[in-house]
Every structure is written in C-alpha cells, then in structure tokens.
Amino acid sequence: MQIEYVVPCHFGLEAVLKREIRDLGYEISQVEDGRVSFYGDELALCRANLFLRSAERVLLKAGEFSAGTFEELFQGTKQIPWEQYIPENGKFWVAKAASVKSRLFSPSDIQSIMKKAMVERMKEHYHKNWFPEDGSEYPVRVFIKKDVVTVGIDTTGESLHKRGYRPQSGKAPISETLAAALILLTPWKRDRILVDPFCGSGTFVIEAAMMAADIAPGMNREFTAENWGNLIPKKHWYEASTEAQDRIRQDVTADIQGYDIDAEVIRTARKNAVNAGVDHLIHFQQRAVRDLRHPKPYGFIITNPPYGERLEEKETLPQIYQDFGKSFRGLKDWSAYMITSYEDTERWFGRKADKNRKIYNGMIKTYFYQFMGPKPPRRKKEEQGV
Template sequence: MEKMELIAPCHFGMEAVLKREVLDLGYEISTVEDGRVCFWGDAQAICDANVFLRTAERILLKVGSFKAETFDELFEKTRVLPWENYIPKNGKFWVTKAASVKSKLFSPSDIQSIMKKAMVERLRRIYGIEWFQEDGPAYPIRVFLMKDIVTIGIDTSGVSLHKRGYRQMTVKAPITETLASALIMLTPWHKDRILVDPFCGSGTFPIEAAMMAANIAPGMNRSFTAEEWGNLIPKKAWYDTMDEANDVIDREIQVDIQGYDLNPEAVKAARQNAKDAGVDHLIHFQERAVKDLSHPKKYGFIITNPPYGERLEDKKDLPQLYREFGESFKKLDSWSAYMITSYEDAERYFGRKADKNRKIYNGMLKTYFYQFLGPKPPKRPREPRQ
C-alpha cells in the first residue's frame, strides 16, 4: 500500500503530546485539529502507530473528506469514494460510529444507514455481485461531521487503544491509560526521578510510568482489527513491529515508582494489573492514607488523580481529603505535584495556587490539571575528561 493519511484521535487538549509522539516515530504530520492528529504513512505506519503510540485513542485510515449539507450529497459523495481499494469482496463493513458537531446532518443512525447504502451500491457495481457474504475481515467505518465537513476513516485498531490488555481489575473512577500517559508526558518527570501516586486506584499512573521507563510498547499485549487485513497490510509488517517492540525493552531498568491507596481492594487490583503489564518489579504499591504521605528523598514527583466527589454523598469528604493532601505535600519541600481533578475547590483546600493550570476533558467531564512546581534539582557535576 502506498502513502496514505492516517487519523489519530486523542483527548482534547493532548494534541501537542500526540504530535510529538508521531514525529518521534518518524512520520510526517499533515494536520493537527481539536482532538486529533493526522499524519502520512504506509502500511508499516499503521502497525507502528497502533503498537507504539501511548496517547492516541485509535488509528483510522482516512478514506476521504467532503462537504455535505443534505443526505443526497452524503450518499453521492460517499458512493464515489474508492471503497474497493480498501474493502475486499468478502469484507465485513459497516458504519460503527457517526459523530456530528455544528452540522446540518446530525442524526447518527440516518448518517450510518445512508453511508452503508452508498458503499454497498459502489461495491456491488465494482465487484459485479448482488449480495455480500461479509464473512471476511472486519472493516469498521467511523465518520465525523464538523461544520458540514464529513471525514471518513476505517478503524484499524478495533477496541480503543487505551485498553492495553493489562487492566483486568479496576476500581471506581479510573483514569484511562491514554490520558494517564499524556499527563505524565506533560510533566518533566524522567525515569531517574522519583514518582509517587498517593491516590493510585487500580495503578494506572504508576504502571504507565513504569512502561515508559522500561520502554515497553503500550500495544504489545493486545490485538488489532487491521491484523486481518491481508489485502492492505502484509503479516510481516506486524511481525517486524512486534520484534522491534521486544528489542527496545530495557530489562535492566531500575526506578523509584510508588503507588498508595487507602482502599485495600484498589491496592490488590493495582498489583495484579502491574503484574499483567510486566512491570510489577518496578513499582511499590502500599495501603496508605494521603495524610501519611512522606518520602526521604528530594526532588520527587507526585502525579495523581484524586477523588472528585462525583456522587453527592462523597462531596462532604473532599475538603478534608484535599487539605490533608496539601499538608503532606508542604512537607515535601523540594517536590512537584500534578493532579487532575474536576473538584472546583481543589486549590483552596490544597492550600496553594497552582503555578500552571490546564483545562482537560476527561470524556465529557471538564477537569483541570493543576501543576505545583518545585525547584529543579542541582545539575550533577560533569565527569572530567580522561
């Protein structure tokens, strides 16, 4: 397959982080828009992006983009796209999701059914058949309408990329793996610095950090829809990507990453998840309240997702919880803290105004990423040249 455009959706506000990841993989960016990064690549790029990108939600193969203000336009412009270049005669194809924002066409079910009819009409004529068995590989279609511009892509990932395959056990209000990775990348944390999550829940922040430190690709332990696309991607491309992912793992890495939680079930889940991710030897999990947070070393990092109190009965506990968190952080006088929360009074009870604050949508929930910056550690003296 020749050069094509790929679409990588991400959390709103995380486009710059994903753009950097794509560039680090060696691919050329075509556009950066709200909630997605588009880039150019070949069949190998589909494999690389699915296996290596930590902050993308999925990878879509772009089929086309056009303006449509009526269902007739949508039908005709979908019908003229070269679907036969992507979907074989026995392919199973359907519009799995339609999203519409500020567009005249806004009914997802109507958009889905009209586009499917248009695709069938084109492929029926191209392949010279009346009935499609659809017993081959799956080619799920996703479509976005933004201000009447229709963008169509085939989903290469299948299950969302935040599902790495390690989080079998979870607790309430978890943060997704992709968002956790993106937030870690927004901080200056590096694998030679201490990292503590005092509200670790099922362990997502510590696990994602440990995987980064050991250079473990996020997509190593799962499958992707496009693995079955023999007409577009040779099996060798997937094997090469997995071989590379295995080769770059740092198996000798030593880090100081810790996760605490007051809930014993959460700690148990976190340990199991870390084991399934292959990083349990790199993280110390412990049952501990935030008021008991302490560490003997200096210049550490706290990255955490404290309770938001989404349920009314939990709201009353939040002032005390954030106050205890702030008091514990005060004692860690050279540390930096980063927390994502939707709790409006977080700074007030934490006892300090954030040095930086970033609005981030966690799904449909508006949250803030508060950044309390500590001093930089002194530079190590350079070794004299021999």
C-alpha cells in the same frame, strides 16, 4: 506508499500526541480539536497502534468531502474507492458517526445512508447484488465538522486505552491513554521519583513504569487490521512487534510508588502491574495521603484524587485535599500534578496552581493542576547520567 492516518485523542492533549507521532518519525499533516493526522507507509499503521501512548485509535483515512445534504453525503461516500480497501467478503459498516456545527447531524441517518452508498459502489465494482460479509471486519468511522466529512477505516478495534493489563478497575478509574498523556505533559523522566498517593487500580504508576522500561502500550493486545491480509502484509506486524520486543529495557531501575488507603484496591493494582510486566518497578503500599513522606528531594506526584462524584463523598473532600496539601508541603522541592473536577482544589490544597489545563475525562470537565517545584541542580543530573 504514503497513506494519511487520522488519530483521535483526548481534547486538550493534541500537542502530546503530535510529539509522539513525530518521535516515531512521521510527518504531521493536520492538528484539530481531538485528533492529529499524519502521513506514513503501511508499516506506520502497525507501529502507531503498538507504540502511541496517548492515542485513542488509528484510522486509515479513506476520503474527505463536503456535504450539506444527504444526497451529497451519499454521492461523496460513493466516490470513495471502497474496493481498494474492502475485499468482496469483507464485513463493513459505519460504526460511529459524529457531527459538529453541520447541517447533517443525525448519527443513525448518516450511518445508514453511508452504508447504502458503500454497497452501491461495491456492487458496481464486484458486479454482485449481495455481499456475504463473512470475512475480516472493516469498521468505518465518520466525523462531520462544518459540513466537511472525514471518513476513516478503523484499524484498531477496541480503543487503545484497552492495554490488556487492567481487567478490573478501582472506583473512578482514569483511562490508560489519558494517564499516559498526562505523564507525558510533565517533565518526569525515569531517573526521578514518582508517587501516586491515590493510585486506585494503578494506572498512573503502571503507565509510568511502562515508559521507564520502554514497553510498547499495544504489545499485549490485538488489532482489527491484523486480519487485513489484502492491505497490510503480515511481515509488517512481525516487524513492528520485533521492534517493540527489542526496545524493552530489562535492566532499568525506577523509584515509582503507588499508595492508596484501600487495601483491596492495592491488591488489584498489584495484579494489574503483574499483568503489565512492571510489578518489579513499582512499590505499592496501603497508606493514607496524610502519611505521605519521602526523604529525597525533586520528586513528582502525579495523581487522580477523589472528585466527589457521589454525594456522600463530597463532605470528605476538604479534609482529603487539606491532608494532601499538608503532605506536599513537607516534601522538599517536589512537584505535584493532579487531575480533578473538584472546584475547591486550590483552596483546600493550600496553594494556587502554577498552571492548569482544562481536560475532558469522558464527559466530566476536569482540570490538570500543576504545582511546579524547582529543577534539580545540573551537577546532580550529570552524575545520574542524564
């Protein structure tokens, strides 16, 4: 059975998610700001949750309709065949409502009216006036854009950035999904050197190591839809989980390094890498960015340097970026990629970026600066078996 799924992601990174979904073998139905939709079967729900690195969550699309008034919203919601998705004892509510350029814009009103419409539909189908809601959870998410209402049932639960390996975060952490998407935007591959000189809690290097070993990002967590016995047979979850286990490359080697000036932060990063099962692929070290060195050419820096969000940090930023730029110039034929909201990045780094891309990290407007080095000679690539 073909089902349409809606997958939200960070604004500006839709192309990365689209490629990931295609690589899983599914057909894209639509790409919009901050989300990609695709068609798949019931197993696709399990595989998307387990394997997608840049997705925030996976929604099962229940319906879509136009509504410019609350009455139209009520009737449109009531038309959706909720009984096909939610059993008699299911717990259901509108967990989140978002509205852009639409006449209906109050999230709390949208949520309560839709819940009432769902109850009315369920009453008519189940011939009951009251529902215990003591069974599995079916949280609903709704997005209204230009009066078009898209309704999805959340199959994920806690956002997919919650991989399960990072109970503690350093200062100004970058989310796992954003880190993974940014790595996927670069040409880095597991046979190339990767260094994060501001590694913090280790997110970039851990995500890279998981990619190198082909470890599915959702392996060590649970999903809301695992309890949907009425919709998704358990065998599909076992099948997706077995595929994830089979794909892990136990024999892989990588040159991935995480540095930070703070010893406590490095200890946390090491613990997180152990939790993710990739500590053997990453070398962590307490080291300042001015001491960044590497003898080999054609490496990659992918990092999230300090932004100076706190006033007292602002004064130290020029020196940090100056030191970073100086170290980078000492690395032969390397490429550097950094995400930061610091407006004087290029000035103090000492070089204009070859490309930059605007990306929202939460509510902070940031730029992903890309300083590209040359590609390694083809002959060397062939020797490495690429």
